[in-house]
Amino acid sequence: KAGVTQTPRYLIKTRGQQVTLSCSPISGHRSVSWYQQTPGQGLQFLFEYFSETQRNKGNFPGRFSGRQFSNSRSEMNVSTLELGDSALYLCASSLDRGAKNTEAFFGQGTRLTVV
Amino acid sequence: ELKVEQNPLFLSMQEGKNYTIYCNYSTTSDRLYWYRQDPGKSLESLFVLLSNGAVKQEGRLMASLDTKARLSTLHITAAVHDLSATYFCAVVRLRTYKYIFGTGTRLKVLA
Numbered sequence: 001k002a003g004v005t006q007t008p009r010y011l012i013k014t015r016g017q018q019v020t021l022s023c024s025p026i027s028g029h030r031s032v033s034w035y036q037q038t039p040g041q042g043l044q045f046l047f048e049y050f051s052e053t054q055r056n057k058g059n060f061p062g063r064f065s066g067r068q069f070s071n072s073r074s075e076m077n078v079s080t081l082e083l084g085d086s087a088l089y090l091c092a093s094s095l096d097r098g099a100k101n102t103e104a105f106f107g108q109g110t111r112l113t114v115v
Numbered sequence: 116e117l118k119v120e121q122n123p124l125f126l127s128m129q130e131g132k133n134y135t136i137y138c139n140y141s142t143t144s145d146r147l148y149w150y151r152q153d154p155g156k157s158l159e160s161l162f163v164l165l166s167n168g169a170v171k172q173e174g175r176l177m178a179s180l181d182t183k184a185r186l187s188t189l190h191i192t193a194a195v196h197d198l199s200a201t202y203f204c205a206v207v208r209l210r211t212y213k214y215i216f217g218t219g220t221r222l223k224v225l226a
Contacts, residue, residue, distance in 0.1 A: 033213075042219060043203065044216075056212060092158075103160065108156065
């Protein structure tokens with residue numbers, strides 16, 4: 001069974017550009033969450049999507065957005081990149097939001113470097 | 116707001132020694148997870164703890180949960196080099212389904 005797949009694995013972008021990251025969840029999983037990991041702030045929740053709807057959002061500026069498609073694949077977009085956006089972006093998928101199926105499985109992440 | 120504190124941040128220990136990593140959280144949560152992360156890699160799930168008094172063990176690692184104290188521990192027994200990694204605890208409230216992670220403990224086991 002394939003795990004959570006994130007593409008690309010590495011990205012280098014220039015300040016002011018925008019970037020789109022992709023996440024394919026485990027087959028059958030309907031919930032996708034995104035996290036940002038930096039040395040200074042640790043792992044921080046960005047947002048969660050379930051059945052194509054954003055269900056929860058973390059404390060990030062509006063430059064960070066996402067969406068989920070009917071096949072549960074998700075993308076996140078960061079516009080007007082800043083140096084501080086350099087981070088490892090992790091995607092996690094889980095079966096659904098029910099009490100017995102909340103365990104999240106994480107992808108390998110996308111390492112974004114903003115120069 | 117739910118906050119998670121983990122200590123120590125760094126831990127250097129000799130092979131064969133025992134040690135404990137602590138995870139405190141500020142309000143009630145529905146689930147507590149422990150993850151392992153190797154450099155440049157993703158998060159690997161180690162344990163999920165669901166209720167007060169829960170204890171789980173896998174190899175040299177044992178995790179426990181005290182919901183009254185809002186404390187979870189990850190105990191390492193007779194450490195080996197392969198356990199070198201960063202360990203995170205995370206709590207989640209099902210209502211929001213948002214994982215709140217601790218700061219992580221970077222463990223280095225010296226041969």
